Amino acid sequence: MSEIISWLPSLLQGLLVTVEITVVAMAVGLVLGIVLATMRLEPSNRWLYIPATVYIELMRGTPLILQLFFVYFALPAVNIHIDPFVAGVLAIGVNYSAYLSEVFRSSIRSVPRGQWEAASSLGMPRALIMWRIIFPQAGRLALPATGNYFIGLFKDSALASTISVTELLFSGQILAAQTFQYFKIYGVVALLYLLISYPTSLGLRALEKRIDLTSTRRSELRKVERTA
Amino acid sequence: MMAANEQSDTRTPLIVAQNLTKSYGNTPVLHDFSLDVMQGEVVVLIGPSGSGKTTFIRTLNGLETVDTGRIVVNGTVLADNAVAGNKPHKPHHRTLQHVRRDVGMVFQQFNLFPHMSALENVMEAPVRVRKTPREVAKKRALELLDRMGLADRADHRPHELSGGQQQRVAISRALAMDPSAILFDEVTSALDPELVGEVLRAMRELAADGMTMIVVTHEMQFARQVADRVVMMAGGRLVEEGTPQQIFSSPKDPRTANFVRSIVSPDPVEGLERAQGS
Numbered sequence: 211m212s213e214i215i216s217w218l219p220s221l222l223q224g225l226l227v228t229v230e231i232t233v234v235a236m237a238v239g240l241v242l243g244i245v246l247a248t249m250r251l252e253p254s255n256r257w258l259y260i261p262a263t264v265y266i267e268l269m270r271g272t273p274l275i276l277q278l279f280f281v282y283f284a285l286p287a288v289n290i291h292i293d294p295f296v297a298g299v300l301a302i303g304v305n306y307s308a309y310l311s312e313v314f315r316s317s318i319r320s321v322p323r324g325q326w327e328a329a330s331s332l333g334m335p336r337a338l339i340m341w342r343i344i345f346p347q348a349g350r351l352a353l354p355a356t357g358n359y360f361i362g363l364f365k366d367s368a369l370a371s372t373i374s375v376t377e378l379l380f381s382g383q384i385l386a387a388q389t390f391q392y393f394k395i396y397g398v399v400a401l402l403y404l405l406i407s408y409p410t411s412l413g414l415r416a417l418e419k420r421i422d423l424t425s426t427r428r429s430e431l432r433k434v435e436r437t438a
Numbered sequence: 439m440m441a442a443n444e445q446s447d448t449r450t451p452l453i454v455a456q457n458l459t460k461s462y463g464n465t466p467v468l469h470d471f472s473l474d475v476m477q478g479e480v481v482v483l484i485g486p487s488g489s490g491k492t493t494f495i496r497t498l499n500g501l502e503t504v505d506t507g508r509i510v511v512n513g514t515v516l517a518d519n520a521v522a523g524n525k526p527h528k529p530h531h532r533t534l535q536h537v538r539r540d541v542g543m544v545f546q547q548f549n550l551f552p553h554m555s556a557l558e559n560v561m562e563a564p565v566r567v568r569k570t571p572r573e574v575a576k577k578r579a580l581e582l583l584d585r586m587g588l589a590d591r592a593d594h595r596p597h598e599l600s601g602g603q604q605q606r607v608a609i610s611r612a613l614a615m616d617p618s619a620i621l622f623d624e625v626t627s628a629l630d631p632e633l634v635g636e637v638l639r640a641m642r643e644l645a646a647d648g649m650t651m652i653v654v655t656h657e658m659q660f661a662r663q664v665a666d667r668v669v670m671m672a673g674g675r676l677v678e679e680g681t682p683q684q685i686f687s688s689p690k691d692p693r694t695a696n697f698v699r700s701i702v703s704p705d706p707v708e709g710l711e712r713a714q715g716s
Binding site for chain 1: 499501531534535536537538539540542543545547549550551552553562563566567595597608611612615
């Protein structure tokens with residue numbers, strides 16, 4: 211037990227880096243994903259549609275670990291040197307943006323046509339319709355799949371260990387190489403991953419319920435606020 | 439109500455549609471269709487499904503384009519004799535927005551914004567499009583909802599409302615932009631029968647207040663009581679037009695007679711056969 215406690219500082223430090231990679235890479239993935247999804251909404255708009263499609267196929271058609279290696283090991287050949295953490299965040303975020311963009315695109319498409327028509331019939335311009343009417347509804351539709359990708363990204367962040375980012379897995383590997391206590395160390399590492407991923411998935415489920423448009427809870431709350 | 443017809447010679451119509459044609463591939467949906475609507479007039483469009491009624495009113499706010507013909511809405515030209523065979527004439531998006539801010543539309547499926555309360559649905563366009571101050575827009579929205587008998591439903595989301603209530607919110611939403619005219623596209627067709635009355639009553643009150651309305655409906659009782667003019671369409675053409683009295687009691691065209699009989703027929707199967715035989 212005391213040895214586990216002695217490992218904890220470096221493992222927790224690793225966990226912190228893992229969380230940092232996850233949050234920043236997810237932010238990159240979300241922003242790029244929304245941009246890509248918007249670029250692919252109108253196939254007739256070729257100058258946007260084709261580049262976005264090529265990008266997505268490239269990212270989805272090659273292994274994430276190869277993309278990591280490419281950013282970290284191959285780019286220096288053309289004189290682009292990137293810090294391991296930044297390289298990891300970029301590669302993972304860029305990779306996930308391809309998958310997320312498909313989630314967003316299908317969610318945007320799933321908002322009924324009548325919503326577009328009603329908003330346009332009020333004279334709302336396109337960008338405003340997107341922002342006020344379509345995105346809020348598409349976001350709700352996209353949440354379950356986006357949440358799955360978020361947890362997937364959290365676990366895939368371990369790949370950054372291959373380009374020497376000292377995140378949770380790599381911290382464990384270092385300790386294991388010193389002590390040969392593979393069973394205990396990887397067991398603790400696994401528990402630490404679960405410590406984050408399980409509550410996150412519970413939180414996502416709660417969030418899904420909260421923003422569900424068919425739940426009456428919120429208008430009841432508003433009513434209470436009004437009468438109070 | 440008769441005033442609108444008597445004055446129609448001396449005033450410019452609010453809405454002008456001349457010689458509209460439109461087809462999907464080889465299927466014509468509008469065929470040399472013309473109709474003028476005067477300020478304050480209530481025009482009811484009737485006809486079998488597929489006769490082009492819905493397509494026509496959707497051309498008036500640019501949700502559909504026409505292949506050829508001329509459309510002028512409150513002085514703004516939406517379409518002007520675009521050449522047949524060419525790509526459908528597409529108005530500039532600013533022109534479209536301008537017309538849409540001036541002409542409201544109410545849809546068969548309500549199309550309320552589900553993530554907003556009734557009040558927010560009504561306030562959205564005035565606040566975001568017209569830049570009306572929030573407090574002013576809110577006061578006006580509450581007035582409109584109250585007028586529609588929905589004062590106590592302002593904080594409810596659409597899914598918490600009945601179909602009839604949703605449709606009355608949709609009418610309030612259209613009214614909030616202070617439109618010159620409102621297009622009604624089969625607004626009671628998706629409602630349970632017991633909810634139709636409340637929506638029609640709201641529309642009748644609007645008509646009495648002088649709102650210009652173009653109404654596509656199968657509610658013949660409503661047409662009889664509220665319309666200044668009834669227009670019968672079939673196959674994208676104007677078959678016959680006249681006062682409700684003329685159309686319902688002494689139609690000149692056999693297609694009108696058949697259609698009117700099929701609608702009021704107590705036997706739906708017989709009605710269907712008649713309608714198809716026309």
